[in-house]
Amino acid sequence: MVDTLVYRLRRWPDLPTTLRKASVYRALSVMSQRPVNRGWIARQAGMEQANIEELMHVLATQDALLVLDTAEYGNLG
Numbered sequence: 001m002v003d004t005l006v007y008r009l010r011r012w013p014d015l016p017t018t019l020r021k022a023s024v025y026r027a028l029s030v031m032s033q034r035p036v037n038r039g040w041i042a043r044q045a046g047m048e049q050a051n052i053e054e055l056m057h058v059l060a061t062q063d064a065l066l067v068l069d070t071a072e073y074g075n076l077g
Helices: 022-031 040-043 049-061
Strands: 006-011 065-069
Touching: 006 022, 006 040, 006 049, 022 040, 022 049, 040 049, 049 065
Parallel strands: none
Antiparallel strands: 006 065
16 A cells, blocks of 8 residues: 655644654654655654654644645646
8 A cells, every 4th residue: 555645844843852863853854844754754764663653643733744645636647
């Protein structure tokens, strides 16, 4: 199954201590400029799935996350 969701940062979050890591700041920095998918976060930012889940939860609860489904743009051709 292809993951069609991408995530963009709406505003800088207040991170809990467990997420104050270089890999999280790296992901947030890019997410503030452009949307990325979970695969990118895992590969390029070097985050593990558990940390990605925790980050997404924190961002969502702080209304700091914009989620886009790229499948909606698949038939623009």
